[in-house]
Amino acid sequence: MNYVVLILGMAVITWVIRAAVFVLGDRLVFSPLVRTALGFVPVTVLTAIIVPMAVSPHGINAELTWRNPQLVGALAAVVVSALTRRPLLTIAVGLTVFFAWQCVVLK
Amino acid sequence: MTHSPEDQPIRTGHLKEFTAGARDIIPMMVGAAPFGVIFGTLVASGPLHLWHGQLMSLVVFAGSAQFIALGLIAGHASFAVIWATTLVVNLRHVLYSATLAPHVAHLSARWRWALGALLTDEVFAVAWEHYRHREPGTVGPHYFFGAGLAMYLNWQLWTIAGLLFGAAFPGLQSLGLDFAMVATFIAIVVPQLVALRYIAAAATAGTLAFFWQAWPYKLGLLGAVFAGVAVGVLLSMSRPNLRGSRETAEAAR
Numbered sequence: 001m002n003y004v005v006l007i008l009g010m011a012v013i014t015w016v017i018r019a020a021v022f023v024l025g026d027r028l029v030f031s032p033l034v035r036t037a038l039g040f041v042p043v044t045v046l047t048a049i050i051v052p053m054a055v056s057p058h059g060i061n062a063e064l065t066w067r068n069p070q071l072v073g074a075l076a077a078v079v080v081s082a083l084t085r086r087p088l089l090t091i092a093v094g095l096t097v098f099f100a101w102q103c104v105v106l107k
Numbered sequence: 108m109t110h111s112p113e114d115q116p117i118r119t120g121h122l123k124e125f126t127a128g129a130r131d132i133i134p135m136m137v138g139a140a141p142f143g144v145i146f147g148t149l150v151a152s153g154p155l156h157l158w159h160g161q162l163m164s165l166v167v168f169a170g171s172a173q174f175i176a177l178g179l180i181a182g183h184a185s186f187a188v189i190w191a192t193t194l195v196v197n198l199r200h201v202l203y204s205a206t207l208a209p210h211v212a213h214l215s216a217r218w219r220w221a222l223g224a225l226l227t228d229e230v231f232a233v234a235w236e237h238y239r240h241r242e243p244g245t246v247g248p249h250y251f252f253g254a255g256l257a258m259y260l261n262w263q264l265w266t267i268a269g270l271l272f273g274a275a276f277p278g279l280q281s282l283g284l285d286f287a288m289v290a291t292f293i294a295i296v297v298p299q300l301v302a303l304r305y306i307a308a309a310a311t312a313g314t315l316a317f318f319w320q321a322w323p324y325k326l327g328l329l330g331a332v333f334a335g336v337a338v339g340v341l342l343s344m345s346r347p348n349l350r351g352s353r354e355t356a357e358a359a360r
Contacts, residue, residue, distance in 0.1 A: 003159050006186050010176060010193045011166035017197045019223025021204035025212045030205070036343050037336050040308045041206045042235050043299050044335030045199060046292045047309040048316035048328050049228060053289050060321050070286055077290045081297035087236075090297070091134050094290030102283060 050074070067106060073098030121249045128233070128253030135229035136261040138288030141279045142170050143262050147269020148276075149177050157270045164266040168259060169227065171325060172196045195324045199332065203231040209243035211251070218248045225255025229288065236295045308339030 021028060030038065054074035056062050066072060077094030084090070143164070150160030155177075163173050172193045179189045203226055211219055226234075234251045269276075300306045312335025319327025 003155060003180075004162065006176075006180075006189060007159065007163050007166060009186065009190050010163070010172065013190055013193045014167050014169050014172060014197050014200075015220075015224050017194065018200045018204055018226040019220050021201060021208050022211050022219040022223045023216060025208070025219065028208070033340070034205075037340050038202070038206045040305070040336040040339035041202045041332070042232070042239075043296050043305050043309045044312035044332045044339070045202065045228075045328075046232055046296045047313040048331045048335065050289045050292045050296075051313035052317050052320045053285065055317055056320070057283070062317070070283065070289065073286055074289055074293060077293040078297055081294050085298040087291075087294040090294035091287070091290045094293065095134075095287060098283065098286045098290070 069098050069101035069106065072101050121247065124247065124249040125253035128237070128250040128255075129257035131237070132229060132233045132254040132257050134287045134291040135233065136258060138285045138291070139170065139229065139258065139261060140265045141282065141284045142174075143265025144269035144273055144276055144279055146170070146173055146177070147266045147271070148273025149174070149269075151270055151273055153177060153181050155180065160270055161263070161266055164262055167193075168224070168262060169193075169197060170262075175324065192324055195326065199228075199325070199329055200226055200231075202332065203228075207231070207234060207238065210238040210241075210246060211248065213244045214248050218252075222248060222251050222255065225252070225259055227255075227258060229291075230255045230258050232292060232295050239299075304339050304342035307342055308335040311335040311338045 052060075054070045055064065055068075057068065057070040063071065073094050076097040077090050080093045081087075081090040146164070147160055150163075151157060163176070167173055167176075175192055175196055176189050179192060184192075204223060207226075211222055214222075230251070233254045237250050237254075238246060296309065300309060312331045315331035315334050316328055319331055321327065322330070
């Protein structure tokens with residue numbers, strides 16, 4: 001019972017944080033400076049999420065070596081995306097390189 | 108299309124957008140699967156009932172916050188601490204909703220509450236990739252909703268799998284399924300690095316996120332994002348003439 005209260009509290013907090021700006025809608029006017037800043041949110045946040053996953057997949061120590069399949073797969077995906085700008089091809093090549101590296105090269 | 112006397116073509120269009128959203132988020136669903144199973148496994152080995160774990164996935168639907176809450180519950184933290192932590196860990200979602208807000212402003216309040224509830228890291232990435240080529244106000248909610256609902260059902264499914272059979276999948280984390288998320292995010296980010304200010308902002312955020320990843324409650328991630336955004340804004344302001352002329356050109360199109 002107590003844990004239900006805890007979980008429902010977490011749910012309300014999470015929902016309000018996520019939906020507040022949506023629901024306020026027109027009542028919230030962003031200044032040009034804020035709009036410029038928000039334009040940088042997607043590239044920065046997505047990069048900030050994946051760099052640690054690729055560079056230090058097993059904790060916080062950097063694994064800057066060809067024996068790190070996450071890093072090799074990520075670099076392959078970056079090259080394909082920069083050259084072709086095709087999302088599906090990027091994901092396919094990245095995953096293929098990653099799993100091939102993990103299952104074949106490092107065995 | 109908009110003046111069709113029948114409902115049918117519009118509904119088909121909605122369904123098409125819905126399935127397109129669900130389809131585009133499939134790599135993210137693969138990436139989230141091991142985390143759902145691990146979450147369920149951790150619940151099964153802790154003080155919570157199994158149905159508490161499923162309830163958390165059903166109503167909170169936030170991977171990082173759920174994992175951290177489990178750790179705090181095991182450490183007998185007070186509810187206030189767990190709620191405050193939930194708030195801090197999820198703060199980045201304010202940036203997501205602010206970024207997407209112009210694209211949902213024309214929808215009903217009910218839609219905006221629903222889409223907000225589904226706004227995870229992965230859903231944000233996929234929805235934004237869909238919106239960014241389009242004018243605000245021209246896209247309905249169905250693509251976003253399809254992506255969000257698919258991700259939501261996926262999370263429920265893998266939570267159940269972890270709760271019931273978690274012990275049967277040891278070493279799931281070492282498979283590296285979460286790399287699907289890395290590859291998808293790269294496919295979204297790299298095509299946008301079209302100018303130095305975007306490259307500098309991304310490089311700053313990525314580098315700092317690596318060095319600050321040991322900070323508690325994902326504050327390192329948040330700090331890295333703010334620093335990256337600041338670099339981007341500074342570089343944008345240092346070239347107002349160029350920006351002004353480009354915006355004029357875009358407005359003229």
